[in-house]
Amino acid sequence: MRMSEGVEWAVHTCLNMTWLPGGEAISTARLAAFYGLPAAYLNKQLQALSRAGILSSVSGPRGGFRLARDPESITLLDVVVAIEGPDEAFRCEQLLQRGPGADPATDYRHSCLVSQSMRQADLAWRRELAARTLAALKADVERAHPDAPALVANRFLEGKR
Amino acid sequence: MRMSEGVEWAVHTCLNMTWLPGGEAISTARLAAFYGLPAAYLNKQLQALSRAGILSSVSGPRGGFRLARDPESITLLDVVVAIEGPDEAFRCEQLLQRGPGADPATDYRHSCLVSQSMRQADLAWRRELAARTLAALKADVERAHPDAPALVANRFLEGKR
DNA sequence: GGATACATACTCGGATAGCTAATGTCCGAGTGTGTCAGG
DNA sequence: CCTGACACACTCGGACATTAGCTATCCGAGTATGTATCC
Structure with a gap:
């Protein structure tokens, strides 16, 4: 079980965006250059964030x-959901359906106690992630590294006409 | 991010084992037949459980x-750890190391706040799973389906000489 | 000089290869069982 | 009848194909900008 590397890219990129002037858009190429990432692949992740309504995209020059x-x-x-998809990690294949004494009408994804236990753990994981906003993360970083915002902003604005 | 299907097989199989007489071993073929699973592949998972010290294996006839x-x-x-491995889902690639203002001596897997947040969620997930013992699961199943233990035991003993 | 039409360059967006890891299968090493011969 | 050795069948264990999903890349559609021309 391994989370896509794109999640790390997406979180750090969104976080960096909080330190930029909100009005104007910033291109994939510039975002990728910040960490030396492959631009085309990062673009793929940003597209997913856009579809999820986290980012908004604008085409053309200055886009x-x-x-x-x-x-x-x-x-x-x-x-995480935008990049990884909404499905939970444990996907109940309804093994009980293939065992003896199975009821074809039962949906074991709900009734199976193993499935329930796994879902409970999954929910705990999601609860933690849902409790952590980008704003809170931003504030914590600024507390720990007060010079980070300026560093990020300067790096993005340099060479900009 | 998707958990191996082997986890579901392993949990249900271990659970079934709690309803068998403890003294004797039961072969992969018999365990696989219970749910119509491919025996060789289930064997692979059971090997992992054995390496983790959850099961013990015995070779030869009656093994x-x-x-x-x-x-x-x-x-x-x-x-889950026995099947999936000990690594957490989010693997910090230390993106900050490749950005501006990075300190080559810093281990960002610990200091990066994104990594910390992800780890916190992962720990919550693990805490839930660790709180759920096979015995508790067994008891809950017996409460919900009182005839399950006999059903399982009969199915495993049938055709046994 | 101002407005308009146009060519241009830059951006996202989705379609297309490459590669790692999970899935599935196979055969060999080892071992307890049952049998058969001998005493 | 009892003992011992032996052949056998059954099991785990790891090595070997196959497939699916993540990683990486490329090219086309669309658009704001800047320019040149015309009024």
């Missing part, structure tokens, strides 16, 4: 992406 | 697997 919502209303869960 | 510990001391986390 790119920007946060579509306030950082207060963007959680880590939102980002 | 097979049996629970190596009391169901009270086997948690869902133990089974």
Whole structure:
């Protein structure tokens, strides 16, 4: 069980975006250059974030992406779901359906106690991620590294006409 | 992010084992037949459980697997870790190391706040799984389906000489 | 000088290869069982 | 009848194909910008 590397890229990229002037969009190429990432593949992740309503995209020159919502209303869960998809990690294949004494009419994804236990753990995981907003993360980073916002902003604005 | 299907097989199989007479081992073929699973592949999962000390294996005729510990001391986390491996889902690639202002001596897997948030969620997930023992699961199933233990035991003993 | 039409360059967006890891299968090493011969 | 050795069949264990999903890349559609031309 392994989470896509794109999640890490997406979270860090969204976080960096909170330190940029909100009005204008920033291109994939520039976002990718910040960490030396492959631009085309990062673009793929940003597309997913856009489809999820986390980012908004604008085409053409001076185009790119920007946060579509306030950082207060963007959680880590939102980002993870946007990249990884909504399905939970444990996918009940209804093994009980293939065993003896099975009832064809029963949906074992709900009634199976193993499935329930796994879902409970999954929910705990999601609860933690949902409790962590981009704004809170931003605030914590600024507390720990007060110079980070300026560093990020300067790096993005340099060479900009 | 998707958990291996082997986890579902492993949990249900271990659970079934709690309803069998503890003394003797039961072969992979018989365990697989219970749910119509491919025996060789299930064997692979049982090997992993054996390496993790959850099952003990015995070769030769009358051989097979049996629970190596009391169901009270086997948690869902133990089974998941045995199959999926000990690594957490989110693997920090230390993106910050490749950005501006990085300190080559810093281990960002610990200091990066994104990584910390992800780890916190992962720990919540593990906590839930660790709190769920095989014995508790067994008891809940017996409460909901009082005839399940006999059903399982009969199915496994039938055709046995 | 101002407005308009146009060419241009830049951006996202989805369609297309490459690669790692999970899935599924196979055969060999080891071992307890049952049998058969001998005493 | 009892003992011992032996052949056998059954089991785990790891090595070998196959498939699905993540990773990476490329090219086309669309658009705002800047320019040149015309009024």
